[in-house]
Amino acid sequence: xxxxxxxxxxxxxxxxxxxxxxxxxxxxxxxxxxxxxxxxxxxxxxxxxxxxxxxxxxxxxxxxxxxxxxxxxxxxxxxxxxxxxxxxxxxxxxxxxxxxxxxxxxxxxxxxxxxxxxxxxxxxxxxxxxxxxxxxxxxxxxxxxxxxxxxxxxxxxxxxxxxxxxxxxxxxxxxxxxxxxxxxxxxxxxxxxxxxxxxxxxxxxxxxxxxxxxxxxxxxxxxxxxxxxxxxxxxxxxxxxxxxxxxxxxxxxxxxxxxxxxxxxxxxxxxxxxxxxxxxxxxxxxxxxxxxxxxxxxxxxxxxxxxxxxxxxxxxxxxxxxxxxxxxxxxxxxxxxxxxxxxxxxxxxxxxxxxxxxxxxxxxxxxxxxxxxxxxxxxxxxxxxxxxxxxxxxxxxxxxxxxxxxxxxxxxxxxxxxxxxxx
Numbered sequence: 001x002x003x004x005x006x007x008x009x010x011x012x013x014x015x016x017x018x019x020x021x022x023x024x025x026x027x028x029x030x031x032x033x034x035x036x037x038x039x040x041x042x043x044x045x046x047x048x049x050x051x052x053x054x055x056x057x058x059x060x061x062x063x064x065x066x067x068x069x070x071x072x073x074x075x076x077x078x079x080x081x082x083x084x085x086x087x088x089x090x091x092x093x094x095x096x097x098x099x100x101x102x103x104x105x106x107x108x109x110x111x112x113x114x115x116x117x118x119x120x121x122x123x124x125x126x127x128x129x130x131x132x133x134x135x136x137x138x139x140x141x142x143x144x145x146x147x148x149x150x151x152x153x154x155x156x157x158x159x160x161x162x163x164x165x166x167x168x169x170x171x172x173x174x175x176x177x178x179x180x181x182x183x184x185x186x187x188x189x190x191x192x193x194x195x196x197x198x199x200x201x202x203x204x205x206x207x208x209x210x211x212x213x214x215x216x217x218x219x220x221x222x223x224x225x226x227x228x229x230x231x232x233x234x235x236x237x238x239x240x241x242x243x244x245x246x247x248x249x250x251x252x253x254x255x256x257x258x259x260x261x262x263x264x265x266x267x268x269x270x271x272x273x274x275x276x277x278x279x280x281x282x283x284x285x286x287x288x289x290x291x292x293x294x295x296x297x298x299x300x301x302x303x304x305x306x307x308x309x310x311x312x313x314x315x316x317x318x319x320x321x322x323x324x325x326x327x328x329x330x331x332x333x334x335x336x337x338x339x340x341x342x343x344x345x346x347x348x349x350x351x352x353x354x355x356x357x358x359x360x361x362x363x364x365x366x367x368x369x370x371x372x373x374x375x376x377x378x379x380x381x382x383x384x385x386x387x388x389x390x391x392x393x394x395x396x397x398x399x400x401x402x403x404x405x406x407x408x409x410x411x412x413x414x415x416x417x418x419x420x421x422x423x
Contacts, residue, residue, distance in 0.1 A: 193323020
């Protein structure tokens, strides 16, 4: 039988001295060779041994026992402050000081691991993706539920399992999570109003180096099968996602600040430019678009390009049609196509331009074009003018490139004219 310490003792008591044996009788919670496996929605995560060990805190605790003799031969020994013992312990009580080895759970360490785990397993729901086959909408990518780990309940679940079961060899703990269904699934294919090609954009990347061609293919694949809801603002950057080696991109030239230099994803603007043209020819409302710093031959005709860079500038437009828009992408040789399928609402689209307003010998120029959209009754719903101002390419030198501002003496007139066209 363990008895209470005197009231005076309780008033001054502090770790590592405990009043009751029951407070420290948790025993060994985990062994050094134990394996902890956490499961989340059929995913398994084995907790590294050093992490599992950090979940356990070990400490020595002293307490008073009325039935057992002290482990210390010297009855004058005080495991805490000597003044404390002198004031609170009688000589009889000193014969009953016991040492207890206590293990407890480190809540902060468990929570830290669960927070890191949540960042690994959490994912947004993925909508089904569709494609056009024989004039009909068919699914080519299955929808996936989103997962959000319930971190607070997970911490409590782990603590409860460790306290109730302990670990001698292995333990599997199923963690709670919240599943979120995608907004678009199989059953939506026939209810999206996709019945015709509403617009198409094209561009030609002939002459592109190997890495640029590769990046164009990777970026283009991100948009094939994307659906845009009625009234939704589409963001090219958001749908594009991360641009780095881990996501399949190679280094290639990009226009950045005051130079043209290699960076992962060079060539993505070929994709954004083509998507911009598809949106224009579909009669969609453009909400964000920026032209390139200087004229790039891949984007002829000049004036209908759209540069992007994460996070800005972005290409954004609104699906102002009554139904969904389904993006289909095609690469045929060096021709890139973006096809927008949706609901034909009878709108009439007129594109005036692009026109070159000014072009200087250094390659700088200004262009313009107008997008005019009428509804089926002839009422104007969009009239937007897209003006573009391009600097001279000479201001953005390539690595190791010598920029000529005057014709070298050993060049023919034809060579000089060709050089000015591309630089």
